[in-house]
Amino acid sequence: MDRVYIFDTTLRDGEQSPGASMNVEEKLRVAQALERLGVDVIEAGFPISSPGDFESVKLIADKVRGLSVAGLARASFGDIDRAWEALKGGAAPRIHTFLATSPIHMKHKLRKTPDEVLEQAVEAVKHAVKYTSNVEFSAEDAGRSEMDFLCRVIEAVIDAGAKTVNIPDTVGYAIPSQFGESIAEIFRRVPNIHKAIISVHCHNDLGLATSNSIAAVQAGARQVECTINGIGERAGNTSLEEIVMAFRVRQNLLEVNTNIKSEFLYPTSRLVSNITGLPVQPNKAIVGANAFAHEAGIHQDGVLKEKSTYEIMTPESVGIATNDLVLGKHSGRHAFVERVKKLGYEITSEQVDVAFQAFKELADKKKTIYDEDIEAIVAERTLRLPDRFRLVYLNVTSGTVTVPTATVQMEIDGVVRQEAEFGDGPVDAAFSVIKKLTGKNPRLESFNINSITGGTDAQAEVSVRIEEGGVMSNGQASDTDIVVASAKAFVRALNKLEHRKKKTFAGYV
Ligand code: KIV
Ligand code: ZN
Secondary structure, eight states, X not given: OEEOEEEEOTTTTGGGSTTOOOOHHHHHHHHHHHHHHTOSEEEEEOGGGOHHHHHHHHHHHHHOOSSEEEEEEESSHHHHHHHHHHHTTSSXXXXXXXXXXXXXXXXXXXXXXXXXXHHHHHHHHHHHHTTOSXXXXXXXXXXXXXXXXXXXXXXXXXXXXXXXXXXXXXXXXXXXXXXXXHHHHHHHHOTXXXXXXXXXXXXXXXXXXXXXXXHHHHTTOOEEEXXXXXXXXXXXXXXXXXXXXXXXXTHHHHOEEOOOOGGGHHHHHHHHXXXXXXXXXXXXXXXXXXXXXXXXXXXXXXXXXXXXXTOSSOTGGGTOOSOOEEEOTTOOHHHHHXXXXXXXXXXXXXXXXXXXXXXXXXXXXXXOEEHHHHXXXXXXXXXXXXXXXXXXXXXXXOSSXXXXXXEEEEEETTEEEEEEEEOSSHHHHHHHHHHHHHXXXXXXXXXXXXXXXXXXXXXXXXXXXXXXXXXXXEEEEEESSHHXXXXXXXXXXXXXXXXXXXXXXXXXX
């Protein structure tokens, strides 16, 4: 059985999803969860792109030592030096440098001839190799590059010392059979190919990222670049959970395995969704709310008789607990901690104190506490970190005969202030006060509300997306009160907006 290396780029390409920016501490939390999940390489960011990215790559390289931490760098000495500066304290640092090789990119973006591009790629790799032998080169837009030129570049960068060569389908243009054939052709034509690991990095513009990655692996690629929940630039990247479970479930056909502990897939998916504020669509493969739900009578009947009639993998194998009803008002701290651990979260004893207190408060309001409730508590109370704006108090009145009114108290830069406003509904009133208090007036792009579990006492999970001056930000929060959940999600999106604005530029182009 051949091993496929999992290179996770949730913190770099994933963060390029509109509105998904994470602060340094949040990135560290995600990196730790990825380490626990068993990924081989984490691309922690793009150090030269902003001081925040530099800081997070450095922090992750210094603290997350059970895997290789990579930093992205354009094929320029300045980018590579900056990346190394951030990475050098890591246990197995990797410099990931890239340059476009397609005619479209070379002509219009780089304004360079193919020979100039080839020389630049080689010089960049040679420079990176002075710092570490763990160098990856990506031929950006390889999916639309000419095969002869691509093969020349691959051969040259391997000669220059690249140990991993990545073939990105940057714009999600490839079709599985054709992409697989391109990888096979690279293996046939590049004489020194055995000296490097061939990697693929597929975007999902045609919904084919996972299929293209699988075709590439069948043709010999041994590293797949992917993200949790498939988040990433535009339509996103290959989804980590999909590719890993495809390898696991169809091992008989694909004959490869990974180091991923699949029972942590669902907790990691929830964590990333909570932190980025990007909800997971219900029909998302592997981790969506409906991924294991059987609706049709015939299916339900079949599953009750024998699960394998309609299930190709078990929910438990991806970390979805099936014993829904877990704890209640009388459950003790020990049972709570055990459940949190079983759900895949590692929290410190101080965080347990905070989360357990929240659990008790929720148990007073809500008769039955489900796993999803516990996850929401852990995310709300322990994963989110202090920020510029904090909601202290919210009171709303609304109904058929009153004008909806909200009174809100907030802590802003450490100072507590209070205001009241009217609105055309309680959420509108609450948002108006928050805008007044913060002095921010972003456009509300989207507002979604979901019930985390069943029952009228369920917690609501609210996701909002806001935009200000071309900068987008998402916020997600949960509470048994939908107006409180909405206000918390809005405040969270505002905090993320502040953070996002501090970045000098987002993304790599
Ligand atoms: O999509 C892409 O080409 C990239 C590279 C930087 C690997 O993200
Ligand atoms: Zn990409």
